Amino acid sequence: xxxxxxxxxxxxxxxxxxxxxxxxxxxxxxxxxxxxxxxxxxxxxxxxxxxxxxxxxxxxxxxxxxxxxxxxxxxxxxxxxxxxxxxxxxxxxxxxx
Numbered sequence: 001x002x003x004x005x006x007x008x009x010x011x012x013x014x015x016x017x018x019x020x021x022x023x024x025x026x027x028x029x030x031x032x033x034x035x036x037x038x039x040x041x042x043x044x045x046x047x048x049x050x051x052x053x054x055x056x057x058x059x060x061x062x063x064x065x066x067x068x069x070x071x072x073x074x075x076x077x078x079x080x081x082x083x084x085x086x087x088x089x090x091x092x093x094x095x096x097x
Contacts, residue, residue: 001039004051004092005031011061011085017073018066030054039096052093055086062086 008031015024030051037044056062066078073081 001034001096004034004089004096007085007089007092008051010081011089014066014078014081014085015064017068017070018064018078019069020064020066023061023064027054048093048096051089055090 008027012024012027012031015021015027030047033047034044034051037047054060062082064082066082067075068078
């Protein structure tokens with residue numbers, strides 16, 4: 001679960017950096033819900049499924065057109081980080097199931 005927390009924090013930071021504050025808040029809430037739920041509970045499993053479904057597909061995290069608002073990151077760095085987060089969160093979710 002520590003790896004999921006770390007990756008979600010990076011996802012939230014990236015979304016905030018790119019001006020997607022509503023999406024960042026959504027991931028923050030999922031992170032909080034995962035951390036407060038018992039890993040054996042239906043609520044935990046529901047949050048994991050919700051997180052998994054949010055990663056890929058139309059309108060998902062992988063589909064968001066991200067661009068740095070501060071200029072700290074190049075477009076290529078953002079895309080690389082976005083895909084890295086999708087891949088690593090997906091793997092972390094598999095490990096939690």
